[in-house]
Amino acid sequence: MRVLFVTNPFRAHLYVQVPLAWALRTAGHEVVVAGPPDLADAIARTGLPGIAVGDPLNLEAMLAAGPPPDDPTCDPRGTSTGRSVQEDYCWGDALTEIQDLTGGVRQVFFPERTFEDLIGFARQWRPDLVISDPTAFPGTVAAKVVGAAHARMTLNVDRTAQLRAALRERFAAGTPDPMRDWLEPILARHGVEFDESAVLGQWTVNPVPGWIGQTPGVHYLPMRAVPFNGPASTPRWVYEPPTRPRVVITQGISHRDASVSGVSSAVRNLFEAVEGLDAEVVATLDAKQLDGATVPDNVRTVDFVPFTSLLPGGCAAIVHEGGVGSFATALENAVPQVIVPNDFRSEKWWGPVAIGTGLEARGAGVYAANSSTLTPAVLHDGLKRILDDPSYAANAARLRSEVRAMPSPNELVPALERLTAEHRTARP
Numbered sequence: 001m002r003v004l005f006v007t008n009p010f011r012a013h014l015y016v017q018v019p020l021a022w023a024l025r026t027a028g029h030e031v032v033v034a035g036p037p038d039l040a041d042a043i044a045r046t047g048l049p050g051i052a053v054g055d056p057l058n059l060e061a062m063l064a065a066g067p068p069p070d071d072p073t074c075d076p077r078g079t080s081t082g083r084s085v086q087e088d089y090c091w092g093d094a095l096t097e098i099q100d101l102t103g104g105v106r107q108v109f110f111p112e113r114t115f116e117d118l119i120g121f122a123r124q125w126r127p128d129l130v131i132s133d134p135t136a137f138p139g140t141v142a143a144k145v146v147g148a149a150h151a152r153m154t155l156n157v158d159r160t161a162q163l164r165a166a167l168r169e170r171f172a173a174g175t176p177d178p179m180r181d182w183l184e185p186i187l188a189r190h191g192v193e194f195d196e197s198a199v200l201g202q203w204t205v206n207p208v209p210g211w212i213g214q215t216p217g218v219h220y221l222p223m224r225a226v227p228f229n230g231p232a233s234t235p236r237w238v239y240e241p242p243t244r245p246r247v248v249i250t251q252g253i254s255h256r257d258a259s260v261s262g263v264s265s266a267v268r269n270l271f272e273a274v275e276g277l278d279a280e281v282v283a284t285l286d287a288k289q290l291d292g293a294t295v296p297d298n299v300r301t302v303d304f305v306p307f308t309s310l311l312p313g314g315c316a317a318i319v320h321e322g323g324v325g326s327f328a329t330a331l332e333n334a335v336p337q338v339i340v341p342n343d344f345r346s347e348k349w350w351g352p353v354a355i356g357t358g359l360e361a362r363g364a365g366v367y368a369a370n371s372s373t374l375t376p377a378v379l380h381d382g383l384k385r386i387l388d389d390p391s392y393a394a395n396a397a398r399l400r401s402e403v404r405a406m407p408s409p410n411e412l413v414p415a416l417e418r419l420t421a422e423h424r425t426a427r428p
Contacts, residue, residue: 001128001420004148006118006139007035008109009057011042011230012252012325013133016155016207018046019226020131023409024416032125034118034139036109045231051121053138054114074345075370082373084353086157086213090346094166095175097346101163102178104345105135115186118142129420131205134160140198141183145190149423151221151416152201155324156208156351161200161215202423205412207328209403211358212351221415224406225328229306238309242280244298245316245387248307248335249274249283252323267293270319273379274299279317279387282310311335316393317386319379321371322352334400336392337365338382343372363395 003024007014014035025031025048033043033050036057043050074091078084090097115138122130122142130150132139143150164171164179171177184194204218207225214220249270267289274281275296283295286303295301307326311318311333319338320326330337337359341352348370359365366382368374386392407415 001417002030002032002125003129003131003416004122004125004127004139004142005031005033005048006130006132006136006142007033007039007043008133008135009036009038009059011039012323013135013155014039014042014046015228015230016225016324017131017133017153018048018228020153020205020207020223020409020412021046021048023413027410027413029413032127034121036114042230046228053117053121054111057109059108075343075348078343078348078370079373082369082378083356083367084341084348084370086349086353086357088349089163089166090349094163095170097349098160098163098167099178100346101135101160102182105137106182109135110138112186114138115141119145119190122146122148128424129416132201134158137179137183137199140201141186144187144192144198147425149420150197150201151203151205151419153205154208156322156327157212157349157354158204158206158215158218158220159346159350161204161218164196164199165215165217203419209331209358209399209406211362212354221412221419222406223412224403224408225324225331226409227308227325227329227332229308229325229329232304232306234306234309235302238305238313240313242314245279246314247274247277247279247281247383247387248310248315248318248320249281249285250307250318250320250323250326251285251289252321252326267291269374269376269379271296271299272376273383277380277383277387279383317383319368319383322348322355324351327351327355330396331399331403334393334397336386336396338379338386339365339367340374340379341367341370343370359399362399363391364399365392365396 005017005021021031033048034053036054037052038057040052118138119142127148130139130143130148131153134152140150179199183198187194204220205223206220207223281299283299283301307329311329315335317336318330322339322341339356341348356367360367368382369378
């Protein structure tokens with residue numbers, strides 16, 4: 001069969017899809033990855049065939065011209081306590097949050113020309129199955145237009161489904177649905193009616209542990225996450241056993257790629273927290289992130305090193321913002337985690353908050369604080385707890401065993417073949 005993957009503009013989202021795309025390819029299926037022109041080089045470096053759809057997005061310039069990224073009014077309880085709650089909503093209202101999500105994705109990621117471009121390709125190539133990023137709505141729309149089966153592939157929390165479930169009664173009572181208002185006219189131009197699958201797909205590939213949380217009524221297909229870091233060389237020192245506990249600090253690649261400032265924990269706070277700590281600290285920060293900061297003697301800075309190589313080599317803890325790649329790689333390698341979620345609008349509710357609270361409840365990590373309220377003392381205390389208490393490593397090893405019991409991408413292929421045969425319809 002022919003399988004079309006549709007990603008959003010960030011490498012981290014693309015990298016989640018790559019292992020499943022290669023599993024389908026090595027099973028003998030044709031695979032193409034579609035994304036904005038800005039991501040064309042990254043797609044090419046995965047070794048998979050790719051096509052560019054829509055116009056260049058120039059995210060760095062677009063986001064730089066937008067509103068300030070930190071908005072304390074978005075999460076009053078999180079601002080007062082330093083930690084957020086997954087059941088809360090940005091600005092205290094699910095409707096406001098879904099309006100913000102729809103407007104942002106529509107204006108920044110997928111303007112209307114992208115839909116028509118992808119629909120044109122789908123009519124030409126005729127995929128049997130389309131697998132889309134949760135925000136890549138051109139994928140579900142194109143699939144409906146050509147009669148392909150269509151699924152989403154989540155990264156962490158299925159926030160879109162959560163929001164729509166919370167608003168179901170209000171929408172039924174006549175409250176305008178911003179996603180429907182956006183997608184329905186596009187579908188109508190191609191003679192297709194809107195239904196909920198235009199937003200949520202016909203099923204959802206879910207590469208996260210069950211304790212992250214799932215929305216009732218959504219058909220989830222669990223899959224073990226296989227981390228992919230993209231092409232990179234691994235320095236020789238990574239394979240040398242550390243003489244002290246190794247601690248890794250990262251701020252992720254998505255915001256670095258878009259050069260979003262003001263959303264990550266200040267580097268000076270990170271360095272102050274680990275200065276004097278009896279540990280070998282590896283900080284994956286580029287020159288812009290470092291911005292001339294004084295680096296403590298126990299810290300090694302490196303622009304990038306693949307975590308699939310770094311974390312298996314005796315890593316005792318990792319500090320990160322709840323990014324999907326860091327989380328999955330740490331789980332796979334039984335590394336205890338310290339989570340510091342971003343305060344960039346509603347982003348922390350798409351995974352970091354659930355990851356932080358879930359790891360903490362299972363004794364495999366610490367939810368230190370949100371980035372805007374983090375202090376060096378709080379981060380230092382979280383790291384000390386993990387390094388001094390062996391139960392964190394033991395619980396992380398238990399979670400690794402649970403993850404390894406989930407179906408691998410290769411093992412998921414027969415289920416995708418079956419579901420595609422069930423949901424594919426006659427194509428115009």
